[in-house]
Each structure stands twice: as C-alpha cells, then as structure tokens.
Amino acid sequence: MKIQVNGAWREVSAAQLAAALADLGYGESVVTTAVNGEFVAVQAREQILLRDGDSVEVLAPMQGG
Amino acid sequence: MLEIYQTPLNSRLLLGSARYPSPAVLAAAVRAARAEVVTVSLRRESGAERAGQGFWSLIRELGVRVLPNTAGCHSVKEAVTTAHMAREVFATAWIKLEVIGEDDTLQPDVFGLTEAARILTAEGFQVFPYTTEDLVVAERLLEAGCRVLMPWGAPIGSGRGLNNLFGLRALRAHFPGVPLIIDAGLGLPSHAAQALELGFDAVLINTAVAQARDPVQMAAAFAQAVEAGAAARAAGPIEARDLAVPSTPVIGTAFRG
Numbered sequence: 001m002k003i004q005v006n007g008a009w010r011e012v013s014a015a016q017l018a019a020a021l022a023d024l025g026y027g028e029s030v031v032t033t034a035v036n037g038e039f040v041a042v043q044a045r046e047q048i049l050l051r052d053g054d055s056v057e058v059l060a061p062m063q064g065g
Numbered sequence: 066m067l068e069i070y071q072t073p074l075n076s077r078l079l080l081g082s083a084r085y086p087s088p089a090v091l092a093a094a095v096r097a098a099r100a101e102v103v104t105v106s107l108r109r110e111s112g113a114e115r116a117g118q119g120f121w122s123l124i125r126e127l128g129v130r131v132l133p134n135t136a137g138c139h140s141v142k143e144a145v146t147t148a149h150m151a152r153e154v155f156a157t158a159w160i161k162l163e164v165i166g167e168d169d170t171l172q173p174d175v176f177g178l179t180e181a182a183r184i185l186t187a188e189g190f191q192v193f194p195y196t197t198e199d200l201v202v203a204e205r206l207l208e209a210g211c212r213v214l215m216p217w218g219a220p221i222g223s224g225r226g227l228n229n230l231f232g233l234r235a236l237r238a239h240f241p242g243v244p245l246i247i248d249a250g251l252g253l254p255s256h257a258a259q260a261l262e263l264g265f266d267a268v269l270i271n272t273a274v275a276q277a278r279d280p281v282q283m284a285a286a287f288a289q290a291v292e293a294g295a296a297a298r299a300a301g302p303i304e305a306r307d308l309a310v311p312s313t314p315v316i317g318t319a320f321r322g
Contacts, residue, residue, distance in 0.1 A: 029118055058112070064106025065082070
C-alpha cells in the first residue's frame with residue numbers, strides 16, 4: 001500500500017503503524033507520530049491500522065528556538 | 066528566585082538550541098550561559114538518517130530542563146497536535162506555544178494562540194505562550210490558564226532589542242505578579258540587561274548567541290548581562306529626569322557667596 005511519510009509517498013507492506021515504522025527504518029528511534037493530522041501515542045501504534053493514502057508524520061527531537 | 070509553574074530557576078537566561086555552527090559549540094554555549102532551560106523542537110525524521118537521535122542524546126547529556134516549542138505552526142490544530150507529540154517525546158508538560166500569524170515578522174496569531182492555550186491548559190499542559198506586548202491578549206492568555214507570558218522584544222531573529230518600550234513597560238506594570246520572559250528579537254547583552262532592568266523576569270536568547278562569531282563567548286556575555294540587569298532591578302534604579310542635578314554637594318562650594 002502507498003502512504004505518505006513526512007510528505008513523501010512510500011510503499012509499505014505492514015498495515016499496523018508500529019510495524020510500518022519498523023519497515024521504514026525507525027527501529028528503536030525516539031520518534032513521535034501522527035496519522036492524518038491526529039497524534040498517535042506510542043502505546044497506540046500497534047492498534048492503528050494504516051490505509052492506502054494515509055498521511056503519517058514521524059517527528060524527532062530537533063534544534064529549536 | 067524565579068519560579069515558573071512551581072519550578073524554581075536560578076538562571077534568568079533561557080537558551081535556544083538552533084542555528085549553532087556545531088553540536089559541540091551548542092553544548093559549550095549552554096554551559097557558558099549557565100542556562101537551566103533550553104528550547105527544543107520537533108522536525109520530520111528520516112528513517113535512514115535519524116538526525117534527531119544524536120541531538121536528543123546531546124541535550125540529555127547537558128542535564129538541562131527542555132522547553133519544547135511549536136515553532137512553524139500556523140494553526141491551532143497544528144500547534145495542539147505538535148504539543149501532544151512534544152509531550153510524548155520530551156516527557157514534559159511544558160510547551161512554548163507558538164502560533165504564527167504572519168510570515169515576514171513571524172508575529173504570533175494571538176487569536177489562535179489564546180484558543181490553543183485554552184485547549185492545552187485544559188489538557189494539563191503548562192503553557193509558555195509566545196505573544197506580543199498587547200495587554201488584552203495577555204489578559205486572555207492568563208484567563209486561558211497560562212501562568213507565564215513570553216512577549217516578543219522584536220521579531221524573531223531580528224536582533225533589534227526591545228522594540229516597543231512603552232508597551233513592554235505597560236505590560237510589566239499591569240501584571241506585576243506574572244512571570245514575564247522576553248522571547249525573541251534581542252541582539253545584544255545590553256538588550257537583555259535592559260529587559261531585566263525593566264523588571265522582566267528572564268530572557269530567551271537563540272540567534273544572538275548561535276550566530277555570533279564566537280557563540281560561547283557571547284553566551285557568557287549574555288549571562289553576565291542578565292545577572293547585572295537583575296541585580297540592578299533589585300537595587301532600585303533612579304528615575305530618569307530631564308534636567309541636571311549636581312552629584313557633588315553644592316553646600317560649601319568655593320568662591321560662591
């Protein structure tokens with residue numbers, strides 16, 4: 001299925017958000033996620049099933065002012 | 066001692082973590098500034114590069130308290146979602162709430178800001194709103210549950226100092242018991258000293274330190290200025306006046322009378 005990850009189209013096989021993140025290379029990274037603009041807590045990633053065309057934001061700590 | 070959301074702070078200089086020439090310089094600048102609070106942000110992470118992981122390790126090693134921001138958010142929805150994401154990653158209820166309303170000045174959208182502040186406060190966040198010096202907006206933010214305000218000195222990154230002295234003095238006078246942190250627009254240590262002399266509780270500096278030729282030296286200079294300004298405020302500055310008053314006693318002046 002095709003989903004948007006941080007604005008770029010990506011092909012993923014896993015529907016479950018947690019598994020999709022692992023496929024995409026995030027592994028044990030400290031990241032936080034939103035699906036279609038809604039925050040998804042880390043504990044909820046296994047319950048979220050992605051659908052074709054979904055938009056996923058994967059954010060991490062970064063420099064800020 | 067400054068206390069914000071029941072957290073005592075010895076340092077009145079908060080430091081931003083962006084735009085330094087290197088992570089090592091950032092770390093040295095935080096130490097030179099003797100900052101206890103460092104602002105951080107969230108950005109898109111690539112699964113291949115994982116750039117954020119190294120940064121997060123660096124910040125944790127510094128042992129400072131982090132103040133995550135919602136920089137770049139232009140709507141209430143974006144800011145609220147970003148705040149949720151920040152709370153999870155940084156494990157803090159503190160959020161420097163930015164809802165940008167205009168791109169040339171990065172002026173806050175104060176209507177969206179108050180709405181987002183109300184939502185987040187109700188959800189248990191401790192909100193640090195990036196706002197203007199507008200008294201009515203300040204009142205609304207306090208009504209929304211904010212216990213600290215962060216008025217701009219001047220547009221972010223502009224280095225102009227305290228742009229609206231009248232407005233900032235009025236804000237300070239109007240809310241004597243509310244912690245007020247000047248956020249944005251300061252360019253020089255003298256600007257920071259002036260803010261503290263006027264009675265502001267702290268300043269948040271980023272670009273003026275990070276983009277200085279020697280950020281570490283500039284961080285130390287800001288630390289000294291903030292301490293000087295706070296000491297001067299505590300010492301009770303004299304009022305400015307239009308006419309001269311001799312400092313040397315005139316009684317007994319030679320050749321008079």
